[in-house]
Amino acid sequence: MPLSPAFQIVSFADLPGWIADDQSGAFEAFRRSAMHVQSKPYRSGSLGVDFSSFAEVYEVARETNSLMHAEAKAFFEIHFVPARIVPEDSDSGLVTGFYEPEVEASPVRTERFCVPLLSRPADLVDIDDENRPDGMDPYLALARQTEAGLVEYFDRAAIETGALAGQDLEIAWLESRVDTFFIHVQGAARLHMPDGSRRRVTYAAKSGQRFSGPGKILADLGEIPLGQVTMQSIRAWLARNPDRVDEILQRNRSYIFFRGAPVDDPALGPIAAAKVPLTPGRSIAVDRLLHTFGTPFFIDAPSLTAFGGQPFRRLMIAQDTGSAIIGAARGDLFAGSGDAAGEIAGVVCNKADFFALIPRALAKAAS
Numbered sequence: 001m002p003l004s005p006a007f008q009i010v011s012f013a014d015l016p017g018w019i020a021d022d023q024s025g026a027f028e029a030f031r032r033s034a035m036h037v038q039s040k041p042y043r044s045g046s047l048g049v050d051f052s053s054f055a056e057v058y059e060v061a062r063e064t065n066s067l068m069h070a071e072a073k074a075f076f077e078i079h080f081v082p083a084r085i086v087p088e089d090s091d092s093g094l095v096t097g098f099y100e101p102e103v104e105a106s107p108v109r110t111e112r113f114c115v116p117l118l119s120r121p122a123d124l125v126d127i128d129d130e131n132r133p134d135g136m137d138p139y140l141a142l143a144r145q146t147e148a149g150l151v152e153y154f155d156r157a158a159i160e161t162g163a164l165a166g167q168d169l170e171i172a173w174l175e176s177r178v179d180t181f182f183i184h185v186q187g188a189a190r191l192h193m194p195d196g197s198r199r200r201v202t203y204a205a206k207s208g209q210r211f212s213g214p215g216k217i218l219a220d221l222g223e224i225p226l227g228q229v230t231m232q233s234i235r236a237w238l239a240r241n242p243d244r245v246d247e248i249l250q251r252n253r254s255y256i257f258f259r260g261a262p263v264d265d266p267a268l269g270p271i272a273a274a275k276v277p278l279t280p281g282r283s284i285a286v287d288r289l290l291h292t293f294g295t296p297f298f299i300d301a302p303s304l305t306a307f308g309g310q311p312f313r314r315l316m317i318a319q320d321t322g323s324a325i326i327g328a329a330r331g332d333l334f335a336g337s338g339d340a341a342g343e344i345a346g347v348v349c350n351k352a353d354f355f356a357l358i359p360r361a362l363a364k365a366a367s
Contacts, residue, residue, distance in 0.1 A: 004047035006328050007083035007356060009363060015082055015355055016300045017313025023072040026296060026315040027061070029279040033294040033319060034061040036276050042293040047328060049292045053362035058294075076296060076315065080357035085329045093329025095301055095312075097348030098186055098285065098322070099341035100269050100278075103179050105172045105191035105199075113173035115180045117189075120205040120257040121164055124153060142208035153207040155253035160246070171260055172201065178238050181214075181249050182231070184256040187322070188270035190263060190337055201258040202270040209253035211323045214238075217251050231346030254323070269334055272320035280336030281307060285320035290328050291356075293318050299331065301352035306344045307335070312352075329354040 012018050033042075037051075037058060044051045057079040067075060087093050106113035123145045127136075133150050136143070143150040154163040172191055174180045183189040187203040215229035224233055238245050261270060269278030272285070274293040284297055295318045304312035316333065325332050331354065335345040 001044065001046075001048045001050060003049070003358070003362065004328075006047055006086050006088075007358065008086055009081060009083050009358075010355070012077055012082055014084075015298050015313075016302070016353075017311070018073075018298065021073075021298075021314050022069045023076055023315045024067055024069055025279060025282045026317055027067050027072040027075060029276075029282040029317040029319065030294070030296060031061045031064070032276040032279070033274060033317065034058040036274070037294065038062070040275070042274065043288070045287075045289065045291040045295075047290045049295055049356065049358060050362060051292050051294075053359040054292075054294060056361065057359055076357060079360060080296065081360055081363035082298060082355045083358050083363070085354040085356055087329040088327065092351040093327070093331070093354045095299060095304065095331045095333055095348060095350055095352045096324075097306070097333045097335050097345030099335040099345040100188050100190060100200075100337040101179065101183050101186055101342060102190040102192065102338045103174055103176075103183070105174050106194060107172060109170070109173050113175050115174045115177050116170040117172045117174065117180065117183070117201055117258050118159070118164065118169040119171050119259060121167060121169060124205055124207070124257070125150065139210060140208045142205065152209075154255070155207060155209050156255040157246075157250040157253070159207070159255050160250065169257075171258060172199070177245060177249070178235060181252075182235075184254075185213075187256065187272075188258075188261075198263050198266075200261045200263050200270060202261045202272075203256060204259040205257045206323075207253070207255040207257075209255075211254045212252040213324065214248050214252065217248055230349070231342065266337075269337055274319040276319055278319060278334045279317070280334060280341065281314070282316055283319040283334040284316035285322050285325050285332035285334070286318045287325050287327055287330060288321040291318055296357040297331065298355040298357065299333070299352050300355070301350045304348060304350040304352070306347050307333075312350070315357075 042051050125145050127143045144153040191199040218224045219226040272278050297316050300313050302311040335341040
């Protein structure tokens with residue numbers, strides 16, 4: 001597969017802030033992917049960054065211990081060539097942020113904790129062009145198995161009003177319907193249990209319908225100006241309008257199911273789509289249909305200062321994806337876990353230039 005013309009080869013000198021960035025954290029994230037792919041390779045993205053082109057650099061990374069600033073910079077400069085990604089329909093790309101919420105929870109339903117997180121139901125099945133019923137929305141990748149055949153799965157409103165009751169799918173109970181919704185949006189959470197233990201839930205499946213963000217819904221209704229939509233402004237509006245919470249949130253028909261997971265290293269995030277723990281400030285979610293997991297991306301977003309007060313110019317590693325992350329120059333930055341990370345992630349919506357680091361062998365073959 002040829003390398004897409006969306007990649008324009010440049011030099012490291014063309015990357016604003018490359019010298020100032022400390023790429024040692026990015027190397028640690030990259031090495032985690034290098035260790036994972038020994039057992040299962042990543043799928044190559046359609047833009048032509050073939051997974052096999054990483055073989056040599058992954059082997060070097062696996063044989064290398066932690067690197068200091070200058071050593072990490074040299075590692076990436078030796079093994080990669082930067083390429084600016086040309087957006088299809090604008091002059092720049094876009095970054096948003098995501099994080100892992102931390103909330104109090106209960107293993108059983110109580111008067112206080114009465115909003116469930118559900119595990120994947122047995123009747124939820126994957127579908128594709130081979131088993132899709134005639135007339136079913138081609139977007140749907142999941143369906144409900146019934147005696148009469150496959151049908152669209154229950155949506156959020158149906159599930160929240162009892163469509164799956166009595167199936168023992170509850171893996172934890174939360175206090176707030178709004179907190180639960182945002183855990184669905186983020187795809188993972190750390191749960192603080194009554195006995196003092198910490199548990200994690202992470203994405204297992206979804207009902208399959210299209211995602212509809214509450215920010216756009218509220219903007220379309222004239223409730224929040226589009227330019228002022230953040231996670232914080234959405235939460236504030238919902239707090240002021242408790243009688244309209246279900247009305248707004250259930251317009252997002254997509255519903256997320258979870259599975260339990262350990263918190264092996266409190267400094268790292270959940271294991272995401274690339275099957276490695278996310279690294280705060282160094283892992284990025286990308287469009288996995290276009291890009292290949294494990295690809296380093298240098299992000300230049302000078303208007304973004306939520307990460308430490310300085311313009312965001314940082315090397316990230318592609319280790320997650322999301323239904324709202326669509327396009328070659330589109331990314332979601334992992335901010336970390338807890339409320340402080342949420343304050344960062346909730347305000348990130350910035351123009352950015354994307355530079356993919358292409359393995360040298362692939363860049364040479366494409367030239």
